[in-house]
Amino acid sequence: MLEIALKARLPLITTTTRDPLATKQVLDHLAGRKDTRRSSGSLPTGKIPKGMVVYVVGQMALPENQTIEKLESHYKAHEVSVVVVNPVQKLPPNFYDAGEMPTPLPIVQRMVRKVVGVKAAPALMPALGGLTLKEVSWLIRIASATQGELTRETLTDARRSAFHAPAGLQQINSEMGPYLPEPVLKKWAKQELPFFMNGDDPRLRPKGLLLGGEPGTGKTMAAKWIADQLSIPAYRLHCGSLFDKYIGETEKAMTQALAQVDRDEPCVLLLDEVEKIFGGSSGPTGDSITKNVLGELLWWLQEHTTRVLTIMTTNAQDDLPKELYRPGRIDETMTFRGVGYNSALALAEHIAASYTPALTGVRVHKAVYALFESEGHKLRSAGTTHWEGNPRVTQAAVSAAVVKAVKQKMLKPSKSKIH
Ligand SMILES: Nc1ncnc2c1ncn2[C@@H]1O[C@H](COP(=O)(O)OP(=O)(O)OP(=O)(O)O)[C@@H](O)[C@H]1O
Ligand SMILES: [Mg+2]
Numbered sequence: 201m202l203e204i205a206l207k208a209r210l211p212l213i214t215t216t217t218r219d220p221l222a223t224k225q226v227l228d229h230l231a232g233r234k235d236t237r238r239s240s241g242s243l244p245t246g247k248i249p250k251g252m253v254v255y256v257v258g259q260m261a262l263p264e265n266q267t268i269e270k271l272e273s274h275y276k277a278h279e280v281s282v283v284v285v286n287p288v289q290k291l292p293p294n295f296y297d298a299g300e301m302p303t304p305l306p307i308v309q310r311m312v313r314k315v316v317g318v319k320a321a322p323a324l325m326p327a328l329g330g331l332t333l334k335e336v337s338w339l340i341r342i343a344s345a346t347q348g349e350l351t352r353e354t355l356t357d358a359r360r361s362a363f364h365a366p367a368g369l370q371q372i373n374s375e376m377g378p379y380l381p382e383p384v385l386k387k388w389a390k391q392e393l394p395f396f397m398n399g400d401d402p403r404l405r406p407k408g409l410l411l412g413g414e415p416g417t418g419k420t421m422a423a424k425w426i427a428d429q430l431s432i433p434a435y436r437l438h439c440g441s442l443f444d445k446y447i448g449e450t451e452k453a454m455t456q457a458l459a460q461v462d463r464d465e466p467c468v469l470l471l472d473e474v475e476k477i478f479g480g481s482s483g484p485t486g487d488s489i490t491k492n493v494l495g496e497l498l499w500w501l502q503e504h505t506t507r508v509l510t511i512m513t514t515n516a517q518d519d520l521p522k523e524l525y526r527p528g529r530i531d532e533t534m535t536f537r538g539v540g541y542n543s544a545l546a547l548a549e550h551i552a553a554s555y556t557p558a559l560t561g562v563r564v565h566k567a568v569y570a571l572f573e574s575e576g577h578k579l580r581s582a583g584t585t586h587w588e589g590n591p592r593v594t595q596a597a598v599s600a601a602v603v604k605a606v607k608q609k610m611l612k613p614s615k616s617k618i619h
Pocket of ligand 1: 378379380381382413414415416417418419420421422513514515547595596597599
């Protein structure tokens with residue numbers, strides 16, 4: 201909005217920023233000039249070069265014998281724009297409110313290039329969406345000091361530990377333990393994710409997924425895995441803090457959160473357990489609010505062209521309004537159904553290998569076998585591992601069975617080790 205206002209040469213503009221020291225750089229860039237000028241306090245009068253951009257930070261004062269209307273027409277006549285940044289007083293309606301000052305990516309890239317060189321800079325950019333120049337320089341220092349090297353991963357990690365997530369959102373830790381993605385998810389990621397980062401045509405960009413399935417089948421982990429594959433920040437929408445008792449506030453919170461992820465692109469937006477907000481017709485705070493919030497989300501899912509990948513998870517897909525997951529809003533619905541015996545074994549072996557000392561061989565087999573038995577499944581014939589009716593267990597149960605077996609091994613080391 202600020203860029204449009206400057207291009208349109210609006211005479212009086214106001215904007216806010218978390219980084220007032222970068223104002224000149226940003227305004228120069230947005231206005232396509234090099235001579236943006238700061239005026240200390242009072243609005244400029246007298247002769248001002250045509251097309252000039254002048255800014256005031258904080259307190260704004262009217263010069264003596266002037267009215268805002270007179271100044272406005274004076275600026276208009278000279279095609280001058282005066283921008284009041286972070287105003288401390290309430291401004292008259294003559295000012296166009298341009299909202300938050302953006303930090304144009306070319307400026308950020310220039311700064312990052314100075315630190316890491318021209319070649320390495322582009323790969324780091326996806327970790328820096330929505331940050332001001334000051335914040336980017338802090339983040340680079342923090343990541344270098346705490347993580348030793350500057351990569352997209354270390355920047356994303358440092359961002360999570362050292363920066364506040366935007367209001368209503370929580371940056372989630374996408375560091376993964378041992379994880380085996382579902383084949384259908386892996387296939388989707390391989391096909392679609394390259395279009396998320398590189399696709400210049402927004403129509404080709406994946407928008408997101410709805411992941412269904414019973415508790416413990418790895419829906420939340422799948423969302424983290426996707427963020428990890430992309431090495432970009434992942435935010436969880438705080439559904440709890442979304443609902444507000446004041447009329448209109450809930451919708452506003454949703455709108456603000458969505459505007460925020462648009463600003464912080466590229467990123468993953470996780471809407472975990474969406475049925476808790478939109479399940480059934482009666483949301484937690486009554487029908488109309490739920491419907492309005494749903495409306496906001498539906499509109500955004502359809503219309504946004506930013507690089508925001510939305511992953512929704514649910515235990516109760518049947519309770520969700522169908523328009524939430526129709527094509528055009530998200531790309532695909534996947535239902536996770538847990539794992540059969542052979543996949544459970546492969547998963548258990550994968551998880552077991554991550555412990556020190558690793559759990560191997562017979563103990564892993566025994567643990568998985570015991571798990572299937574404890575869930576009431578019966579063998580088709582004795583001495584085999586063919587179960588009646590091809591039963592499935594959840595990944596969470598497999599993970600828990602491995603933990604149990606690891607603990608048992610620690611308490612009772614095998615005889616071969618004792619002798
Ligand atoms: N594909 C997987 N590979 C390895 N471990 C997994 C996998 N899927 C799930 N797990 C294990 O199961 C646990 C639960 O997974 P997760 O929290 O993603 O389940 P969920 O489907 O989101 O459950 P809920 O519906 O209760 O939120 C994980 O902490 C992990 O230990
Ligand atoms: Mg979950």
